[in-house]
Structure formats: structure tokens, C-alpha cells
């Protein structure tokens with residue numbers, strides 16, 4: 355059986371452009387269509403690519419600046435692809451009362467990046483979040499889809515280390531295949 359060729363970047367770009375056009379076309383007549391469109395693009399593409407802005411603006415009869423303004427107003431929307439893993443640290447009140455600020459500062463130092471940024475190795479994107487429903491177990495954080503409670507600096511480091519070790523092991527396995 356012939357090996358499947360990797361998707362060429364041009365094809366990937368074309369597929370992404372087509373996917374975004376379909377999302378916009380399906381939602382452009384909704385009342386308040388901009389936010390549903392942006393959410394859907396981020397959910398499917400992982401971020402809002404720059405070239406989506408003119409497509410959205412044209413469909414909704416808005417200026418590019420208006421669309422861009424909404425994207426930058428809501429920190430939820432990413433303008434760059436996220437790292438391999440998204441780590442969300444809760445910054446809401448109950449977690450703050452038990453050390454979330456110290457955890458957030460430690461996370462930034464340990465990853466060498468701020469909130470809404472990605473570590474230099476491309477592994478971890480750090481995001482703030484405002485309540486994960488784990489208020490009794492704070493400080494809380496989420497690694498991908500996995501919730502973690504009672505997180506202190508030591509536990510944070512262990513979680514990040516295990517992410518990196520798992521990644522290195524996957525890469526070794528792929529290289530040997």
C-alpha cells in the first residue's frame with residue numbers, strides 16, 4: 355500500500371480557508387453573528403488566523419478594524435496557534451484566597467512566558483481562567499481537558515515535567531517507527 359504523503363502546506367492553507375469560509379457562510383445571517391463565528395473558527399482551527407478577518411468583515415459588512423477589535427478585546431481568542439498543551443490557571447476569587455496568584459507567578463517563571471503566551475519550546479500555552487468549578491480544591495488548574503486541584507509550585511512543575519516527558523517519549527517512538 356503506498357504511503358500517504360503529508361499534506362503540503364499549500365493544501366493545508368486551502369483547507370483552512372475553505373473551512374473558515376464555510377463557517378462564515380453558515381452563520382453570517384444569525385443575529386450577532388460575529389461572536390458565534392469567531393468561537394467556531396477558534397474551536398475548529400485552534401486560533402483566528404489573520405486571513406479570516408477580511409472574510410468575516412466582508413460577510414458581516416463590518417470593517418476589518420471592527421472585527422480585529424473584537425478579537426483583541428476578548429482574551430479568549432487566540433491570534434496564533436496554541437502550543438501542544440494548553441494550561442489554564444484559575445485566577446478567580448476562591449482560588450486566589452488559597453494561593454492562585456503565587457501559582458500564576460510560578461507558572462510564568464517556570465514556562466518563561468506570560469498569560470496568553472506559549473513557552474519557547476512550543477509545548478505549553480499558558481491561559482488564565484476564571485473558575486473551573488473546583489473552588490473547594492484550589493488552587494485549581496486545567497491541563498488540556500484534565501482538571502487538577504490543590505496545585506502548588508511543586509505539583510505544577512511535576513505536571514509540566516510529565517507533559518514534556520510524554521512528548522519526548524512520543525517523539526522517540528515516532529522516530530523509531
Ligand code: FES
Nearest residue numbers: 444449486488489
Ligand atoms: S475559583 Fe478557582 S475553581 Fe472556582
